Amino acid sequence: MHRLRSARWAALLVGLALIAAACGGGDEDSGGGGGEAQIKEGGTLSFASDQEQAGFNPNTAKDNLFALSNIVTSIYPSVFNIHPDFTVQLSKEFMDSAELTTEDPQTVVYKIKQNAAWSDGTPVSADDFIFWWENCNETNKKADCVSTTGYKDIESVTGSDGGKTVTTVYKNKFADWKSLFSQYIIPAHYGKAQPGDWNTGFDKNPEKIPSAGPFIVDSYTAGQSLTLKRNDKYYGTKAHLDSIVFRYLPESTTQPAALQNNEVDMIYGQPQLDQVKIVEAIPDVTSQINFGLQYEHLDFNTKNPLLADVAVRKAFATGLNIQQIVDRTVKQFSDKATILGNRFFMNGQPEYQDHRGSYGNGDIAAAEKLLTDAGYAKGGDGIFAKGGKKLSFNISTTQGNKLRETQEQLIQAQAKEFGMEIKIKNAEADVLFGEWLPKGNFDISNFAWVGTPFAVSSNQPIFSTGSAQNYGKYSNKQVDDLFTQAIQELDPAKSAELGNQADQLLWDDMATLPLYQKPQLIGWRNTYTGIGDNLSSQGPFWNAGLWAQKAA
């Protein structure tokens, strides 16, 4: 929850003062938690969405919201889907194959199913791939593209076999090629025919946008709801449900009561303790707390002369008791909460390796020894210092986030025990992410990074020398080189191994300190089957075509 900045409040107050003055894609498997229940065709599921989408092109920065992903995952196809176990698998209903055919130059050949077509009859073809590439390869300067990563490395995209075979040739090698042309391919023929084309052509009349997924938009009432209905022209397995209604309920605290009162059938979001208790107490509702690809961590500003000393960072990480932080925060929601030992791969991913070693165990003696060995001495106030400079740091996070504020208080108390002074200095999210972090106005900061299964390309901007998102200004040539190698390594196993090597180096340098994966709450009425969480960017609706009502 963001708090409002003082100036905005002032603006609000002027408004109020004036009044006062005047007064005076479902495909392969269900992956759900519904088991093997007998199903009943038809029915409607109502979902509480705390966000409302702006437009319907998820590949623009303007429209790229999680709320939109929940909708379009059942409308637009993807070459690859991210499954709940974070594996990246070919969408078998949409594609015959997608293969790396040549390594140099890197060439990927996609074969689209012959029967794959948009609901207006137009085949899904190379045109749709080209439309995406042309708008995201940085040649069209006016195109609003959410990410050009990978697309700018492609030299050409050509169609053959009546557009059903797409050949992409790369000018620079790109290991995470499976991240491209997935989530989500939009209909080029429709977009090009609209005023506004790629940028705003998908803003209005969503019920007219053709679908190549199990559902299609039936109706949309701004501010109220959006309804998907079964796409009867879908070339794959037809959806079981007749419709899915997305009800916009921006205040997440209203959702448990709405679930209890049968106004919605499914809720999803970050858990709050009281809400979890309410949802768990509803008799006909299944709820789960799961841990996904987002993780909480501490960023160290290496431009701070004291934090630039690796011994100080290591001592801090050694003295900190992360288990206590986990126990007092996320473990309140779920016993599954654990400490995280990797920045690139999360618990549950096959590539995950725990590199944490002895960090985060609350070893005060070891932390003090590290500082003493580095020439620091404890002062009369119990705080270590060197050359007259005390180990005193500010910790900053998003103001108003109770969980993070609790974390800060725990860190403050723990740090005092191993001779470091921590002062809490928080800011609104927009100030923290818009000003303090980019400008380096922090010592230690606690926030979350959102991961993807494409660990190398998503982490390179965070840890590479000179990158804008490398807020702590960490720099290690070995890490930079490993990223360069990993991003050009076309063997996924080798690329992951290089990623793990880079992560080990980041632990050795104590560049940042991962804490734990963030929990997500999902709850649904027991009368439905097939529902389960998918904690990747694809979200829980990734297999909505397979959701169904249980037979009585």
Place this chain on the structure above:
Amino acid sequence: MLSFIIRRLLIAIPLVLLSSVLVFILVANSGDPLTELRGRNPPVPPQVIEAREHELGLDKPMPQRYVSWLTNFAQGDMGKTIRGVEVRPLLWQRLKITLRMVILASLLAVVLAIGAGVLSAVKQYTPTDYTFTFLGFLFLSMPVFWLAALLKEYGAIRLNKLFGEQVVYTVGAETPNLTGGLGTRLADWAGHLVLPTLALALISFAAWSRYQRATMLDVLGSDYIRLARAKGLSRSRVMVRHALRNALIPLVTVVAIDIGAVFGGAVITERVFSWQGMGALLVEGVTANDVNVLLAWLMVTSVVVVLFNLIADVLYAVLDPRIRYG
């Protein structure tokens, strides 16, 4: 009277303009609306951010941005939100939702307040008076969100279980994709309206009933009421024609002004019942630093407030001939 109305309207124009300047300066200086875009991972390409800056006019000096906004606004173009949605249809849609809740709540509150206020005054220092006084102060001091939580639990969830069907709703203004005739639609609207209307009405009732009690007591103690009684007029005639009519005059003006203010949205009530009205729009605008949304909201609510103040003045003059001839 006509010249009075025109004069009041002419004074209102610079007032509204000045407030728009102030809000523009405050909002435009309170932060970067593209912060979220800048902080994404993977990073949004710089040219996309530049294009958004240009589209929102963030690359222009502030006076130029304001003049451009004002020129467009005068031509009926309220601009777009930072996510590219047209503000004008958004605003009307939100206003309609708020009105649905506010009008009914105000009507209910007025009726209850007059009834309770008059009864309290007539039966001063009796158990009836104490009961209404207690209720008045109870609702006056009760936060809306807490009242809402109670209403949801006891007025919806348990009630629906009791009936065995969905009668009262806790979120939204209506059920999406409702099929059926007018009767079904009306029942659905009513089911959604009950809780937010009650919450809002009870809060307004509390203040207005205290006000009505005080003015009624004032009138009841006046000489002309004593004279009316001395003349032998019936109790009901004294109460209704002489006391109540006069005691209503101040309340009418208070209610007119309050209703004007409520057009801006019942911020908390809308939030806790997930009504996407004007109050919710204001919160969204402030949170997202959305200048166009905030300015449009401000202009509409300012005009409505000014209009209702004018109505209050006119009503006062109509109800009390002394004002007209004064």
